[in-house]
Amino acid sequence: MSSLSKLEFFYARANAFTGTIPSSLLNIPSLLYFDVSYNQLNGTLEFGNISSSLEDLSLGYNNLNGPIPKSISKLVNLWILDLSHLNTQGSVDFSIFLHLKSLNxxxxxxxxxxxxxxxxxxxxxxxSLQTLDLSGNHVSARNTSSVSDPPLLSQFNLSGCGLTEFPKFLKTQDTMTILDISNNKINGQVPGWLWTLPNLDSVYLSNNTFIGFQRPTKQRLYSTWKSSMRYLFGANNNFTGYIPSFICGLHSLTVLDLSNNKFNGSIPRCMGNFSTFLEVLNLRKNRLHGGLPENISASVKSLDVGHNQLVGNLPRSLVLISSLEVLNVESNMINDTFPFCLSSLQELQVLVLRSNAFHGPIQQAGFSKLRIIDISHNHFNGTLPSNFFLYWTAMFSLGKTEDQSNRGYMGTSYYSDSMVLMIKGVEMEMVRILNILTSIDFSGNKFEGEIPTSICLLKELHLFNISNNAFTGHIPSRMANLRELESLDVSLNKLSGEIPQELGKLSYLSYMNFSHNQLVGLVPGGTQFLTQSCSSFEDNPGLFGPSLEKVCVEIHGKTSQESDIPELEKDEEEVISWKAAAIGFIPGISFGLTMGYILVSYKPEWFMNPFDRNKRRSIST
Known part of the structure; x- marks a missing residue:
């Protein structure tokens, strides 16, 4: 390519290129724009006789290391410079950049x-600077208000820079659209003037030690202020008191995340006045009390108020939020019956009612897109009809029903839904939720009767937990159809009969718990059963077999005869299968997926970085 003597533009960003950057390519005299960012390039930077006419040099987000060549100071025509994630491995002479007066x-x-x-x-x-990203470095930002005639920035990122105070020069930045000062040590009040910056679109304040919000000044608020803010992130601070009512004046908000703080009082009713733009409302892990307001914005896709002190009923007006995908009210004091009306929400994918005071029986409900449901640790009772799961078609064959382009994680490039799940016997916080994760948790209630045989239809189910109830009867043998099942917990019930031998063929089933039931007979063979602890089978005196002998030091109540309890009648299951076919059930094909549960908050920077949009100026050739 170095023979292309008139080459001006070279773009190869966001691929998987490896190896070193060829210096001969950078030496083409006519080269103006060179972008190889977001690849896997390595080695040290060697510019050689780099073209002095370069206007765009974007090398960020690779595996490059070593010092920054001092010759970069000669590129006085640079308009864009990106060296992000260059591993300099020591000190840097930042004065070499001060010669680049044209930088935008x-x-x-x-x-x-x-x-x-x-x-x-x-x-x-x-x-001339409009975008400045110094995140993840040691930055001194004291006395910034003393800088005369600072540049009018549009995007400013100082995330994770060890800041202890709010940069005061921002007060005059009327062109600011994106501000990220998250992951610092800034305390005190968020200044009121911040909310009056007329073009502010996205504000990231999360992971600091802020204690409150100053109100916007009335004069500017009502005379010149136009609310254009769409994204406000204030999670993981020390905010106390009531949620400030002026936030309701931010009518263009799309995401409001104030989770993991110490807000008290009730949820402001004015939050229902947000425009049709609001998609995410996250007030999780505060000290809010009272009830959920009736007038939640009808455009919300994700509503999370878990881990507060909310009481009363779920508002029946939730059924009007046709766009709702995630509803999480876990760990409150809500006293209500099961919200059957929510089954009419065609987009609902996650429903978490865990650890409240919900009560009463549950009848058949048609949640066509539901993938995760957790109603554990409530007071639900009664029996579940055999066709209970008949219309839960999203778990029939997820690979066929999901848009191929939509795989990954729930949420957007700005926001990730999160929740707590009981995974393989351990309570884990999912910082991000896989689009293909499926889970049913009915544990810790008072359900009786048999396990619904329609469970056999959910071939894409990964986690199934009905422990600590009063289920009776046999474990359905056709649960062997659950080919993606990884975790099965039926402990602390009154189940009888044998553990179906067919379960030994479930290749992904890595965790199971059959303890504290009335099971008898031969424990299935297979690697999965041999890797369980003895506690997974305890308090079932009638169980025996080679698998049990290998995992248990003591064989509890070993019998010499297999159970003579007959296998469940399959007629009913076959009828259910025919019904499922009638409503469009298409068998899925196995992903061969071994789930990797994400416990850290990481996304590729090219996807997450809010500064990566609109960075190019128009080029006409």
């Missing part, structure tokens, strides 16, 4: 440098 877009995040960046020097030197 400068990204130097996560350089792994021991040198502290003087923010004042950058603000004084770059008068």
């Amino acid at each position: 877009d400068l990204r130097l995040s996560n350089l792994n440098s021991t040198t502290t960046i003087d923010l004042n020097a950058f603000l004084s030197s770059f008068k």
Whole structure:
């Protein structure tokens, strides 16, 4: 390619290229734009006789290491410079950038440098700068208000820079659209003037030690302020008191996340006045009390108020939120019956009622897109009809029903849904939820009767927990149809008969618990059963067999005869299968998926970084 003597534009970003950057390509005299960011390139930077006419040099988000060549200071025509995630492995002379007076877009995040960046020097030197990303470095941002004539920034990222105070120069930044000062040590009040910046679109305040919000000044609020803010993230701070009512004036909000704080009082009723833009409302893990307001915005897709002190009933107006995909009210004091009306919500995928005071029986409900349901630790009772799961078609064959382009995680590039799940006997927080994760948790209630045989239809089910109830009868042998099942917990019930031998063929079933029942007969063979602990079978005196002998030091109540309890009649199951076919059941094909449960909050930067949009100026050739 170095023979292309008139080459001006070279774009190869966001691929999987490896190896070193060919310096001969950078030496083409006519080269103006060179972007190989978001690849897997390695080695050190060697510019050689780099073209001095370069206007865009984007090398960020690779595996490059070593020092920054001082010759970069000669690229005085640079308009865009991205060296993000360059592993400098030591000190950096940041003065080499101060010669680049034409810079409009400068990204130097996560350089792994021991040198502290003087923010004042950058603000004084770059008068044309619109985008500045110094996140993940040591930054000194004291006395920024003393900088005369700072550049008018549009996007500013100082996430994870060790800041202890709010940069005061921002007060005059009327062109600011995106501000990220998350993951710092800033305390005190969020300044009121922040909300009056007329073009502010996205604000990231999460993971600091803020204690409150100052109100916007009335004069500017009602005279010149136009609410254009769409994204407000304030999670993981020390906010106390009531949720400030002025937030309801941010009529363009799409995401409001105030989770993991210490807010008290009730949820402001004015939150129902948000426009049709609001998609995410997350007030999880606060100290809110009272009831859920009746007038939640009708455009919400994700509503999470878990881990508060809410009481009363679920508002029946929730049925009007036709876009609702996630509803999480776990760990409150809500006293209500099962919300059957929600089955009319065609987009509902996650329903979490865990650890409340819900009560009463549950009849058949048609949740066509439901993939995760957790109603554990409530007071539900009665029996579940055999056709209970008949219309839960999203778990029939997820690979066929999901849009291929939509695989990954729930949420958007700005926001990830999260929740707590009981996974293989351990309570885990899912920071992100896989689009293909399926789970049913009915544990800790008072259900009776037999396990619904329609469970055999859910061939894409990964987690199934009905422990600590009063289920009776046999374990359906056709649960062997649950080919993706990884975790099965039926402990602490009154189940009888044998553990179906067919379950030994479930290749992904890595956790199971049959303890504290009345099971008898031969324990299935197979690797899965041999890897369980003895506690998974305890308090079932009638169980025996080679598998049990290998996992248990003591064989509890070993018998010499297999159970003579006959296998469940299959007629009813076959009728259910025919019904399922009639409503469009298409058997799925196995993904061969071994689920990797995500316990850390990480997304590829090219997908998450809010500064990565609209960075290019128009080019006409």
